[in-house]
Every structure is written in C-alpha cells, then in structure tokens.
Amino acid sequence: MWRGDTTFVLENLILKDFRIRYRNMSLGVFWSLLNPLVMMVVLTFVFTLIFPSPSPDFPIFVLCGLIPVNFFGMAWSNGTSSITDNAGLIKRVPMPGEIVPVASVLSNCLHLLIQIGLLLALTLAWGKSVNPNWIWLPAVLVLFVGFVCGLALLFSGLHVYVRDTRYAVESANTMVFWLVPVMYSHAMVPRQFVGIYELNPVAAVVMAMRDILLDARAPRTVLMIKLAAATAVMLMAGHFVFSRLRKGFYRHL
C-alpha cells in the first residue's frame, strides 16, 4: 500500500541520525577519528612494551581489528533498539518498517567509512604501499554491512517483544571484542578452534582486512565464501523473522 521512494526515506533517516549525533558535538566528525586513534595508541603501548607483540606492524594490525569490532558493536546495539526508539514512526506512519533498522545500521557506516579512511592513511604512513588487493576491501565491507543489517532486523523485532534484548546484545558485544582476534593474531588461536573462529563473520572481516592491508594478498577464497554465506543466511533470517514479528508491533509498542 505504501508506494513511496525507499531510497529517499533511507537517505533522510540516515541524514537525521547523522545530524542529531553531530549537531551537538563541537568537534563533530573528529570524534570518529579520535576514539580509534586513542585506543590504537594505548593498545600499542600495552602490546609492545608490556606484552610481547603479536605483529611487527602492531598499530595497523590492531586498527584492522578495532574498526570492524567498534562498528559491529555500535550498529548492532543501535539497530536493536531502533524500532522501539522510533515507536512513534512505526505506529503512526504507514511505511515499510524494515527501513528503520537498516537506516540505523547504514548511518553507522558513515563512521565506518571515515575510520577506514583513517586506517588507509595510517597504513600508507606506516610505509606499506597501495596494492591491487585493496579492491577486495569494498567487497568485504559490503558483505559485513549486509550481515549487520540482517542482524539488526532480527534483533530489533525481538526487542519489541522482549525488552531485555538490548542488554543481552551489550553483553554479547563485550564477548565479541575478546573472541575476535583484535589484540592477538588468528595464527595464535589453537587449531581445534580455528574452524569456529572462521564462522564468526566479524573475525572473518578482521582476518580479511589484515590479509589485504598487511600481507598484501587477497583474502582466502574459503573465508570470503563463509562470509558471503553468513551474510546471505543472516539477511534471509532477519527478513523472515522481522516480517513475522511486525504484525504485532502495533500492539506491543
């Protein structure tokens, strides 16, 4: 029944999130850069001067982990509460509800892109050069964002019915930070757990980014296939669950 312009709505909702977030910050977009930089400096101190360093290029190495994990955490938790945060919209404006969690994830992508820009600049400053395998980066990021969109659809729907979902997501995010090779390398993971690690798309993205930026090689085909499969499954599951749950939104919001 709604015959509007989906991309126009998405654009306006993303701009809205972005404007609200930055209009009240004097340093604006600079905050997006500051947080990963500070973390990088602190972790580099800890992992070169206190603990043995897992990589000779530790600052770049750790940023390859921090940036995807930070994005994942923010986008997943914002996405989860997006439907309840926009209850007025869902209950009062007839439009496809799926747009809301997807817009919430995509508005976090602006930060992701700014931070990826920072990462590429630091990679070059570190003495690495541009290599042809950089063309894999957009593919990895698109799959990653797609995966998070599916996750946001699923959890935003659940959150309407069970309002603790957000807290579960926040706890899960803390676990993700340690279970993804951010401060250690993939090679240090005991062999029997490697298969499980690769099934985690966030870990897969971190590994792929390190392959591309540090080792100047294309991500392994198996890794990309697993990432693409996880994305496809999560998008389908998210869409399926959301469309089922959506019928009850009016009652439960």
Added chain:
Amino acid sequence: MTGTNVIELDNVSKWFRRHMGPKLVRDHIRDLFRTPADQRFYAVRNVSFNVARGERVALVGRNGAGKSTLLSLIAGLATPDSGAIRVNGRIAALMELGAGFHYDLTGTENVLLNASLLGLSRKRARELYPAIVEFSGIGEFIHEPLRTYSSGMVMRLAFSVASHVEADILIVDEVIAVGDQQFHEKCIEKLREQHREGRTLLFVSHSPGVVLEFCDRAIWLDHGEVMADGPASQVLSVYSGHSAGV
C-alpha cells in the same frame, strides 16, 4: 472491490490485552506459569462499512471509542484480528501531530523527512517544497530547529506536508483542532480543494461544527462498535442526544 468503493471493511475486529505493554524476560516467564485470564477487550468490534470515492466521512465518538484504532487499521498500521479490509488507492495518514518530526532538525529537514515517509518521491518533494513552506506560513523560521517552534507552528508544518501528498485517500486524526482560527480556515479550505480534486477524506473530529460544515457522512463509534452511520447531521443529533442522556 466493487464499484466506486475505495475502502471496504468487512466485519473487522481488533482486540488488545490489558497487559500488553513492554515486557522483560521475567514477565514472559511469569506469563508461562500464569493461567491467562482472558482479559481481551475489543478496540474495534465487527465493524463493516464502505467508503465511496470522493466521500467525506467523519468518525465521531467518545475518547477510547476505537476511532484511532480504526483509522490505524485502514491506514495499514495495524492488522485486523478478524475480518477483512480492502483499500483501493494511495493513503496519506496524518495520525498524530508531527509523527516522525525530530525537534533537533530544522523545519526544512523535517519537511523532507516527513515528505519521504508519507510517500513523496525525491523529485516531487523538491518541487512541492516551496508550496509546503508557503502554506505553513512558517517564514524564516523554516531554517531553525523545530524546538524553537510553538506547538501551533509544528502543527501547521505537519498539516502542510501531509496535505500536499498526492494521495487518493487522506486520513486525518483530530489534528485540525489545533492552531489559530485563521489557519483552521486555511486547513478546511485545503481539504475542500482536495475534495474537489476527487479525493476521499476520512477524519476524526470532536468538533461538531467542523463535521457539519464539512462532512457528507458521519459514523458514530462506541466501545468499538458502529452505533450509527449516515448523513452527518442525523448521526450527530443521535450522538449528541445520547451523550446528553449520559
């Protein structure tokens, strides 16, 4: 869909339970162990009526009679628990004063956001933008954040956007009651213009004056059921007689 009808409701019901608000895990667990006393109440019960193209229909009734739920069902915001609703045409629903408006965004930003939500394309939104701002009478304030507006200004802007959406059916829930006399007349004039263009109007109003002045037909709802349906003056006199009796 038969003949000239744009809206057909066939035995539509929608119920709620008393404890249906936000729930935590512990509430769900408690529900598992508690035998559910059936505390359903019907917001809308066995409602059937048709609306023909170009009709102007008012829904009247007391607070909590199910008017807003019925409009939400027709607008597709809620799904009926039984019965069927058929709608033929594009709906613009103004269910709440500035639903989807954000107070940190400027007037312009809110107009574009709202226009997109109501279903305007990017191109049409740009084309209609000057007319929307002009109609609202907001003037220079359009570039200021919404939180600097008076509630009347927010209302004017919201009505202005909704009334510029090219819909076949305009659904308005009680919002034209706000605003000053001058703008009120402007709204009525705008609705008349839409009627002349062949649009169907469905609205909730607590003002008998507006209903009599503007509607061909009224439907009186009480406890979710249709009590009377017919020419506006007749339905209103039955309704006001009933209210006086209580």
